[in-house]
Amino acid sequence: MQDISCFGMQDIRFEIGPIRPPSEAYSLLLRITRNCPWNKCLFCHIYKGRRFERRSVKEVKEDIDNAYRIAQQLRELSWRLGAGGEISREVLHYVFGHPYNECFRMIALWLHLGGRTVFLQDANSLVLKAQDLAEILTHLKERFPQVERITSYARSRTIARTKTVEDLKLLREAGLTRLHLGLETGWDPLLDYMRKGVTASQHIEAGRKIMEAGIELSEYVMPGLGGRRWWREHALKTAEVLNQISPHFIRLRTLMVLPQMPLWERIREGEFELESEEEVVREIRLFVESLEAESYLVSDHILNLLGELEGKIPEEKPKLLGIIDRFLSLSPDEKLNFCLGRRAGVYERLDDMEDLVRFNQVEELKRKLEREYPGGVEGAIFRMKEAFL
Ligand code: SF4
Structure with missing residues (x-):
């Protein structure tokens, strides 16, 4: 292979935020806002100490243009390497073997895998006006017409209070295909204790609006969040809320507490007691048993002990309970x-x-x-x- 060193304008960049859901590991990450507009949840450390900022539509569109320019550069590189414009394995190795910046690497990997999914960062893209977000989505689809799935995190409260079903339909028509919501729990006293800033009824209202607008809905549940004191209420009420939404996906993401999280202090003071791994599994059993929603349960977060817990609700409930019981019988x-x-x-x-x-x-x-x-x-x-x- 000829050495053409770092062909292209490597100083081209676009902004990338800190996190994305596990299911978006190979998506193009596009930062719409910075950090979290709420930032008060006791169990979350990601954006603590960082100020929330909206990015202007112009700024985000420039990032999309930069991503497009990088994609063009990579295609030219591919031609020079004899790969005919494809981001083949060889081109990918070339990019990762040379000092290309992280944006080039992300786009190279993304295009190599088909370039069909995009995730909008950070914590709540739906704080933007629907028209502004639609303008960004339209520009994204113009630049990358092959994109099939565009997803984002959003807060239930924002959707319940500031978005109509028509707003959400506008976003779906502009290309938004899936929203990931941190439901965490459906029990009001626990939502309150954890300073989630949302009520169970707002979770239901937001979830139903998203479903009615035809956008795929992924609701994140946090096993362990009730601790030893409230695990039962947490499991039962969370299932009750989800039963009223029937989201496309219910995703488990088990609680893990770090010293940087405000919840750590409550544990230290003896106010909140963490469940053991086995207790969390028992809690999940009660939760799954109580689910009647038509949904697909996924356990794709590395923090979950039982990663194989995946299946259609209600049809595959016996299978899921069987996996849980198998662990509990050890x-x-x-x-x-x-x-x-x-x-x-x-x-x-x-x-x-x-x-x-x-x-x-x-x-x-x-x-x-x-x-x-x-x-x-x-x-x-x-x-x-x-x-x-
Ligand atoms: S809303 Fe989400 S990102 Fe913001 S503090 Fe709560 S858990 Fe963290």
């Missing part, structure tokens, strides 16, 4: 083995424990941690989970 030692193996990346699913080589590998790690790690196996598991955030 002996205490086997449960600890699975928790450690899953967090250490040795296991993906319960079946993996059947593999004796892997099982023994985890047992060995367990013994080593018991002997040498100051916090023992539990402490080590916490550290591993911390690294996932």
Whole structure:
């Protein structure tokens, strides 16, 4: 392969925010606003200390133009490398093997995988006026007509209070296909305690509006959020709220608390008590059992212990409960083995424990941690989970 070094204008950039949902790992990330306009939830550290800012339509459109220019540069690079304008594996290796900036790398990977999905950042793109957001979406589709899916995070309260079904339809027609909402819980006292700034009825109103507008809806639920005191109410009321929405997707994202989160202090003071891994699984069991919504349950966050918990509700509920019961029927030692193996990346699913080589590998790690790690196996598991955030 000829060495053409870093062909192209590598100083072209566009702004990229800090996070995206796991399902958007290979999407083009386009920053519409900076940080979170609410920023008060006790269990969230991502935007703490950072001021919320709206980006102007002009600024975002310039970013889209820059992404387009990068895509053009990459296609030219591909021709020079003999790949005929395709972002082939060879072109991708070339880009990642040379000092191209992160925007070039993101676009290269995105185009290599088809360039069909875009995620709008940061925490709540729906704070923009519907017309402004529609203008951005239209420009995005003009520049990248191959895009099939455009998704974003949004807050239920913003949608319940400031968006009509017509506004949402306008956005759908302009290209918005899916919204990810952090429902977290459907129980009002817990929403209040966690300073989520939304009520269960606003969650229902927002969810129903999105469904009526024909936009795909993904609702995030946070197992563990009720702690030892409120786990039951949390499970039951969350299912009750979702039963009134029937979103396309219900996604689990288990609570994990870091010192940077305000909830940490409540734990330290003894006001909030975290559930054990097993207790969280029991809570999920009650939640799944209580679901009557027509929806698709997904457990695609690395913090979830049972990542294989995926299926259509209500049809596949027995299968899902079967997976949960399988874990719950393990002996205490086997449960600890699975928790450690899953967090250490040795296991993906319960079946993996059947593999004796892997099982023994985890047992060995367990013994080593018991002997040498100051916090023992539990402490080590916490550290591993911390690294996932
Ligand atoms: S609304 Fe979302 S991003 Fe904002 S503080 Fe709450 S959890 Fe974090």
